[in-house]
Amino acid sequence: MINILTVIGARPQIIKSAAINRAVKNKFNDQISEKILHTGQHYDEEMSAFFFDELQIQKPDFNLKVGSSSHGKQTAQMMEGIEKVTLELKPDAILVYGDTNSTLAAALVGSKLHIPVIHVEAGLRSFDKSMPEEINRITTDHCSTLLFSPTKTGVDNLKKEGFVCDNIKINSNNPGVYHVGDVMYDNSIYYSTYAQNNSEIIQNNFLEENDYILVTVHRDSNTDDPQKLINIVNAFVEVSEQKNTKIVWPIHPRVKNLLNKPEYEKIADLINNTDSFIILPPTSFFDIIQLEQNARLIITDSGGVQKEAYFFNKPTVILRPHTEWVELVESKHAILCGSDKQKIVAGAAKMWSKRFDSFPEVFGKGKAAEEICEIIIKTLSAPC
Ligand code: UD1
Numbered sequence: 001m002i003n004i005l006t007v008i009g010a011r012p013q014i015i016k017s018a019a020i021n022r023a024v025k026n027k028f029n030d031q032i033s034e035k036i037l038h039t040g041q042h043y044d045e046e047m048s049a050f051f052f053d054e055l056q057i058q059k060p061d062f063n064l065k066v067g068s069s070s071h072g073k074q075t076a077q078m079m080e081g082i083e084k085v086t087l088e089l090k091p092d093a094i095l096v097y098g099d100t101n102s103t104l105a106a107a108l109v110g111s112k113l114h115i116p117v118i119h120v121e122a123g124l125r126s127f128d129k130s131m132p133e134e135i136n137r138i139t140t141d142h143c144s145t146l147l148f149s150p151t152k153t154g155v156d157n158l159k160k161e162g163f164v165c166d167n168i169k170i171n172s173n174n175p176g177v178y179h180v181g182d183v184m185y186d187n188s189i190y191y192s193t194y195a196q197n198n199s200e201i202i203q204n205n206f207l208e209e210n211d212y213i214l215v216t217v218h219r220d221s222n223t224d225d226p227q228k229l230i231n232i233v234n235a236f237v238e239v240s241e242q243k244n245t246k247i248v249w250p251i252h253p254r255v256k257n258l259l260n261k262p263e264y265e266k267i268a269d270l271i272n273n274t275d276s277f278i279i280l281p282p283t284s285f286f287d288i289i290q291l292e293q294n295a296r297l298i299i300t301d302s303g304g305v306q307k308e309a310y311f312f313n314k315p316t317v318i319l320r321p322h323t324e325w326v327e328l329v330e331s332k333h334a335i336l337c338g339s340d341k342q343k344i345v346a347g348a349a350k351m352w353s354k355r356f357d358s359f360p361e362v363f364g365k366g367k368a369a370e371e372i373c374e375i376i377i378k379t380l381s382a383p384c
Contacts, residue, residue: 002033002092002093002376003091003093004034004035004095005036005085005086005089005091005093005094005095006020006021006036006095007095007096007102007103007106008036008097008102009038009040009066009078010098011047011048012097012098012100012304013097013102014048014051014052015055016097019183019186019368019369020095020120020369021034021036021057022190022369023369028373028377031377035061035091036057036059037060037085038062038063039102039106040066040067041066041067041100041101041102043065046281054284062081062085064078064081066078071101074101075104078101079108079109082105082109083109086115092115092116093110093376093380094107094109094116094117096110098121098133099121099137099140101132103136103137103140104136107143111144116145116146116380117140117143117146118144119140119144120183120372121149121150121182122137122141122147122148122154123141123149123155124150124154124157125137126324130221131219141161142161144175145171145176146178146376148180148368149177149178149180150179150180150181150182150363150364150368151327155177163175163177170379176375176379178372178375180375181365181368181371184307184308185364188289188311190366191285192289195285195286195289196290199284199286199287201283202291205280207246207278207294209294210295211246212246212247212278212295213240213243213247213248213297213348214292215236215247215249216249216299216302217255217319218254218301219301219319221301222320222339224258226263226264228339230266231339231340231344232319232339233271235348236276236277237270239299239344239345240274240276242349243352248295249279250288251282253282288305288308289312292312297348298315298316299319300318300319301318301320303324306318306325307363310328310334311363313333313355314356315333315334315351316333316351317347322336327363333359335347335350
């Protein structure tokens with residue numbers, strides 16, 4: 001039996017973890033045993049606890065409850081807790097997802113304790129080191145022994161950073177690198193019918209198919225400077241008026257908290273005093289999938305939402321100057337507009353009339369989680 005300690009902490013990681021958790025439960029439970037450690041980076045009910053029930057994921061065995069603080073303090077507190085659990089549990093490997101501070105903390109602990117780190121969503125790069133996530137990704141990849149990339153671009157990025165990628169005699173000095181597809185594509189396929197039957201978000205908000213724009217904004221680069229956020233919100237209002245359509249906006253707690261601050265008062269007033277917006281609390285996974293599937297256009301700075309938009313053939317405006325998911329832009333399903341008001345308005349006008357009924361199959365075939373489990377079993381059963 002291979003004992004894996006999976007470390008999660010932020011909302012998208014809880015959702016990503018569902019795919020491997022499901023594969024282990026359904027197919028590999030006599031070969032892999034998974035324990036879950038939640039760092040507590042996200043702690044609001046609707047950012048965390050809710051998803052374990054909705055997606056039927058195994059509840060965390062450990063919760064560090066670190067909460068929010070500066071990056072240094074938050075990461076340090078996570079490391080202390082993860083190290084304690086790891087020493088007690090002595091897992092055969094630590095599995096991490098994506099690029100958050102929780103990912104980084106677990107990768108550092110694993111590599112320092114000489115426990116193989118498995119990174120799911122390896123190799124992605126925005127080539128912008130001012131993003132906390134870019135530092136987290138690069139460091140995590142270089143601490144990992146097994147790297148699972150969702151895209152071919154990810155593998156190419158790793159090769160450029162010196163990874164040999166021969167997958168022979170894998171160990172911490174010669175990590176294994178695999179292109180397996182995206183566990184979130186697995187999830188989107190698996191949950192899309194459940195979402196139709198288990199979400200009433202469309203009816204409850206009186207929305208019509210293809211008749212609203214879904215937006216999400218949470219990146220620190222778009223929100224921590226009030227001027228940038230006001231540009232973005234002004235762009236939303238202009239697009240809504242031009243297209244005579246509603247903007248549906250599930251608000252991330254980071255933004256909700258900021259809007260209560262005096263420097264953001266103008267933005268809060270604008271949101272409250274125009275009839276462009278339908279503001280929602282953070283949604284469940286089934287609700288967001290339903291909102292994505294029924295939207296005419298999606299405007300977002302989230303990596304997860306831009307990809308789900310692609311899976312559901314929805315044109316997308318990305319509120320960032322670059323993306324790790326370059327395939328979305330290359331296939332013209334998405335356009336990069338940053339936080340400039342005019343660029344967002346022009347980008348939305350351009351994407352508004354686009355219609356897609358298929359997409360290049362660059363994220364695998366919906367079986368990434370099973371493939372990852374098979375490679376973990378093959379590699380960790382052999383002496384490293
Ligand atoms: C984090 C990740 C980001 C990921 C995002 C998904 C890092 C550096 N960033 O960003 O990559 O895309 O999660 O959502 O790890 N807050 C609450 N309740 C919560 C959680 C957060 O109110 O349950 C508020 C707090 O004011 C907190 C702020 O949101 O300070 C930011 O939270 P944090 O976890 O630091 O970063 P995210 O913006 O969520």
